[in-house]
Amino acid sequence: MRIVIQRVTEASVTINGQLHSTIGHGLMVLVGVREGDTIDDMRWLAQKTVNLRIFDDEQGVMNRSIIDAGGEVLAVSQFTLNASTKKGNRPSYIHAAGHDLAVPLYEAYCDEVARLLGKPTLKGVFGAEMQVALVNDGPVTIIIDSRLKE
Numbered sequence: 001m002r003i004v005i006q007r008v009t010e011a012s013v014t015i016n017g018q019l020h021s022t023i024g025h026g027l028m029v030l031v032g033v034r035e036g037d038t039i040d041d042m043r044w045l046a047q048k049t050v051n052l053r054i055f056d057d058e059q060g061v062m063n064r065s066i067i068d069a070g071g072e073v074l075a076v077s078q079f080t081l082n083a084s085t086k087k088g089n090r091p092s093y094i095h096a097a098g099h100d101l102a103v104p105l106y107e108a109y110c111d112e113v114a115r116l117l118g119k120p121t122l123k124g125v126f127g128a129e130m131q132v133a134l135v136n137d138g139p140v141t142i143i144i145d146s147r148l149k150e
Contacts, residue, residue: 001041001105002081004030007054007140011074013124014131021122026071028134031109032081033102034095034147041146042105046112049073054140062140066117073113076124076132077106102126 005027012022029049054062055069066073079102083091096102103126114121124130 001034001037001045001109001146002032003045003049003144004078004081005049005052005054005142005144006134007137008074009135009137011132011134013074013076013122014133015125015128020130021074021124023072023074023122025069025137027066027073028132028136029073029075029113030078030081031075031106032078033097033105034082035097035101037097037101037105037146039105039108042109043112044146044149045144046109046116048144049113050116052142054142072119072122073117074122074124075106075110075113076130077102077126099127 008026008028010022010024011028013020027049050067051065053065055064055066055071057063079093079096080091082096083093084095085091106126110121110123124132
């Protein structure tokens with residue numbers, strides 16, 4: 001699994017012109033599931049998400065987690081994180097997991113982050129055409145790949 005975490009002052013998902021989810025201060029997380037990903041990958045990434053120290057402390061040093069900062073999380077499924085661009089100019093998505101694997105792991109990730117954070121994880125809608133808006137704070141953007149954990 002791959003995730004892109006952005007520290008935000010606000011983020012939202014709109015579907016068919018209707019606001020679906022919105023958060024204030026917190027994390028916007030794009031979640032990409034690949035073939036072969038497991039529940040262990042999901043758990044590792046959920047732990048990283050809530051414990052990553054990318055929020056400023058009183059001295060302005062990134063030393064606080066989303067838990068410490070009391071922020072919110074908005075997670076959106078993003079199969080294009082698994083794009084292969086080795087050949088040509090049109091990305092290939094052959095390594096992106098199909099619905100049978102991707103949906104349960106995305107939902108499990110959202111549930112696990114919510115459990116660890118102690119508050120709901122807001123979401124997009126898997127497979128929907130979404131407009132995602134955010135104000136990246138810092139900017140701070142972190143990419144984490146579960147296949148690079150060892």
